Amino acid sequence: MKKIVRNGVIAVLFTIIILTIFPTAVFAKDYQPRLEAPNGEPYYTRELNAYSQTGYGMPNCVAYAYGRVYELNGEAPKISRGNAGEWWSININNGYYDYGQEPKLGAVACWSGHVAVVEEIGEDGSVTVSESHWGGTYFDTKTFADMSSHWGQRFYGYIYTYEPEEETVISAEQPEITFSVEDSYVFPQESTCFTALEYAGNNNSIMNPTTNTLFK
Numbered sequence: 001m002k003k004i005v006r007n008g009v010i011a012v013l014f015t016i017i018i019l020t021i022f023p024t025a026v027f028a029k030d031y032q033p034r035l036e037a038p039n040g041e042p043y044y045t046r047e048l049n050a051y052s053q054t055g056y057g058m059p060n061c062v063a064y065a066y067g068r069v070y071e072l073n074g075e076a077p078k079i080s081r082g083n084a085g086e087w088w089s090i091n092i093n094n095g096y097y098d099y100g101q102e103p104k105l106g107a108v109a110c111w112s113g114h115v116a117v118v119e120e121i122g123e124d125g126s127v128t129v130s131e132s133h134w135g136g137t138y139f140d141t142k143t144f145a146d147m148s149s150h151w152g153q154r155f156y157g158y159i160y161t162y163e164p165e166e167e168t169v170i171s172a173e174q175p176e177i178t179f180s181v182e183d184s185y186v187f188p189q190e191s192t193c194f195t196a197l198e199y200a201g202n203n204n205s206i207m208n209p210t211t212n213t214l215f216k
Helices: 002-021 061-073 084-094 196-201
Strands: 024-028 108-111 115-121 127-131 140-144 155-159 166-170
Touching: 061 084, 061 115, 061 127, 084 108, 084 155, 115 140
Parallel strands: none
Antiparallel strands: 024 166, 108 115, 108 155, 115 127, 127 140
């Protein structure tokens, strides 16, 4: 419990420091994993899904991956054709997205005959993906300790299709302190400073605004 509180305090202090140094700061929005089946969202239907529009909608791993990338980025994926085994080479040959062997949230995991989307990455390095299966399960999730264990298929790597949306946070500006010339008793401090000698010589009257000429 103490550790949780300490980490929370550190996070708050870090945010305050960032907003103090940089009044306008940019943070990546939190990733929202999909762990439940789509429920009529247009990214997965004929309304927006290129595979569904050509008769190859879900259950289909590429139709699902297309829809999930569309949902995450808010725009149509650059890869809009080919079967699961072709996505890896289509992306490389056309230079659509970066790719590699490191799992990242929202990336498309590619095997020789399947694609899926990375939804969670465990501290132990395990990878949880969301997926659909051609002619089979409409939607499910699966956690892999070893990505090469997918029915003996060859694992190619990850296509980094997800482009995180950034959120701008603007700190509240401090109100400027002003002084009214109509109030004869309120002046900036610089106007009413006095020395100890002046204080003693005025027999306390310098502290009395009703008798002190400085305030008249």
